[in-house]
Amino acid sequence: xxxxxxxxxxxxxxxxxxxxxxxxxxxxxxxxxxxxxxxxxxxxxxxxxxxxxxxxxxxxxxxxxxxxxxxxxxxxxxxxxxxxxxxxxxxxxxxxxxxxxxxxxxxxxxxxxxxxxxxxxxxxxxxxxxxxxxxxxxxxxxxxxxxxxxxxxxxxxxxxxxxxxxxxxxxxxxxxxxxxxxxxxxxxxxxxxxxxxxxxxxxxxxxxxxxxxxxxxxxxxxxxxxxxxxxxxxxxxxxxxxxxxxxxxxxxxxxxxxxxxxxxxxxxxxxxxxxxxxxxxxxxxxxxxxxxxxxxxxxxxxxxxxxxxxxxxxxxxxxxxxxxxxxxxxxxxxxxxxxxxxxxxxxxxxxxxxxxxxxxxxxxxxxxxxxxxxx
Numbered sequence: 066x067x068x069x070x071x072x073x074x075x076x077x078x079x080x081x082x083x084x085x086x087x088x089x090x091x092x093x094x095x096x097x098x099x100x101x102x103x104x105x106x107x108x109x110x111x112x113x114x115x116x117x118x119x120x121x122x123x124x125x126x127x128x129x130x131x132x133x134x135x136x137x138x139x140x141x142x143x144x145x146x147x148x149x150x151x152x153x154x155x156x157x158x159x160x161x162x163x164x165x166x167x168x169x170x171x172x173x174x175x176x177x178x179x180x181x182x183x184x185x186x187x188x189x190x191x192x193x194x195x196x197x198x199x200x201x202x203x204x205x206x207x208x209x210x211x212x213x214x215x216x217x218x219x220x221x222x223x224x225x226x227x228x229x230x231x232x233x234x235x236x237x238x239x240x241x242x243x244x245x246x247x248x249x250x251x252x253x254x255x256x257x258x259x260x261x262x263x264x265x266x267x268x269x270x271x272x273x274x275x276x277x278x279x280x281x282x283x284x285x286x287x288x289x290x291x292x293x294x295x296x297x298x299x300x301x302x303x304x305x306x307x308x309x310x311x312x313x314x315x316x317x318x319x320x321x322x323x324x325x326x327x328x329x330x331x332x333x334x335x336x337x338x339x340x341x342x343x344x345x346x347x348x349x350x351x352x353x354x355x356x357x358x359x360x361x362x363x364x365x366x367x368x369x370x371x372x373x374x375x376x377x378x379x380x381x382x383x384x385x386x387x388x389x390x391x392x393x394x395x396x397x398x399x400x401x402x403x404x405x406x407x408x409x410x411x412x413x414x415x416x417x418x419x420x421x422x423x424x425x426x427x428x429x430x431x432x433x434x435x436x437x438x439x440x
Contacts, residue, residue: 067270071263075286077256078115081249083290085111088245095238106206109313110321111249113139115287117322118253122261123279124330131261132334133187134279135287136323137348140175140315141280142288144351145377150292151299151307152370159308159359167312168355170202174319175349182336182345187327192334195324199317260286276337277388280344281381308365315352347380357414372409 089107116139123132151157174195181191260283268278291314295307327334336345358369379401386394 067263067266070259071267071282071286074256074259074261074263075289077252078118078260078287079289079293081114081252081256083249083293084245084252085114085249088242088249091245092239092242106203106313109291109310110203110317111290113291113314113317113322114250114253115256115290116318117325118256119261119283119287120322120326121329122258124326124334126261128261128265128275129330129335130274130276130337131264131279131283132326133323133336133340134276134344135283136318137340137344138280138284139288139291140318140348141344141351141380142284142377143291143311143314144355145373145380147288147292147295148308148311148365149370149373149377151295152365152373153367154296154299156367157299157308157365157370159363159365161363163308163312164356164359164363167309167316168352168359171312171315172349172352172356174198174316175345175352178319178323179341179345179349182341185338185341186333186335187323188333189328189330192324192327192330195320196328197324199320199324202316202320273388276339276344277384280384308359312355351376376409 089111092107116135120132120135123129123135148157177195178187181187181195187195264278264283265275267273267282268275291310295310299307323334358365383394383397383401385391386397
């Protein structure tokens with residue numbers, strides 16, 4: 066019965082998020098919001114709604130490890146597994162806005178979360194600050210989107226919005242999509258309750274900590290909407306949504322999900338030493354790694370996607386070995402720290418330097434073409 070409840074909770078989360086995203090995306094398209102901003106806000110926030118529901122419910126129930134582990138684990142899952150799988154489907158083109166603005170914000174809020182948690186707790190005032198940041202970030206993105214000056218892009222938005230409206234009255238279109246949003250939220254609340262309750266029972270029965278359950282089963286389960294959305298977007302060639310969905314979800318998870326969970330909890334959220342010493346640092350390192358990988362050619366290639374997937378497998382294996390105190394854990398940790406990580410860092414550094422040289426060479430060629438030598 067507990068396993069059936071867990072599966073049913075995951076199913077309701079996926080269906081609820083799908084319905085919510087469908088309604089919200091159509092309303093955004095009718096309003097003329099750009100595809101990248103839809104990916105960074107409506108789709109990202111909608112697919113992060115399971116994390117929101119689970120973390121808030123966990124914080125109310127006093128299960129801070131699940132609430133925090135859900136956010137940290139989801140952010141790691143989003144980058145390493147979702148972007149990895151999406152890049153294997155098709156190399157992902159990365160918009161300049163992500164490199165210049167959104168990825169640095171993702172890195173900054175990841176660091177801010179660790180900073181707030183240094184005293185062992187993300188207090189209610191910290192949560193209010195994080196949630197206010199989510200509101201400011203969203204308003205800024207919408208403001209930037211409304212300033213879009215490209216006439217071709219504006220025409221595409223208008224045509225898309227007209228296609229969503231069809232011949233139906235505008236009021237009816239809004240009511241239908243609002244009904245999707247409300248129905249999706251209802252399913253999310255119910256699914257999150259079943260998922261949290263069953264996960265806690267499973268963790269206690271097999272002797273695994275609630276933090277590990279939050280970092281793995283709950284994080285992967287609540288990230289299924291992001292996985293489905295990004296992979297489908299990659300198949301359809303909508304790569305702005307595929308990458309923007311992941312980056313936007315990670316920002317939203319920290320600012321809105323964690324912020325609101327801490328703000329509504331009477332005593333804030335306790336942050337365990339394991340999160341501060343390892344899992345949170347992995348989340349920060351993954352966010353930082355996105356910058357050079359996205360920068361090189363503005364592309365996430367298939368081999369980079371394969372590396373992401375490999376690292377997620379290694380991270381999950383480490384969590385299992387750590388929770389069971391397996392004898393091979395020290396050897397595995399040393400191999401990762403002294404062999405795999407240095408090779409990865411060296412490879413990223415070499416590729417980044419090569420891309421910088423290519424960029425400098427292209428600029429020199431453009432400059433030479435614009436200013437030909439005079440006799």
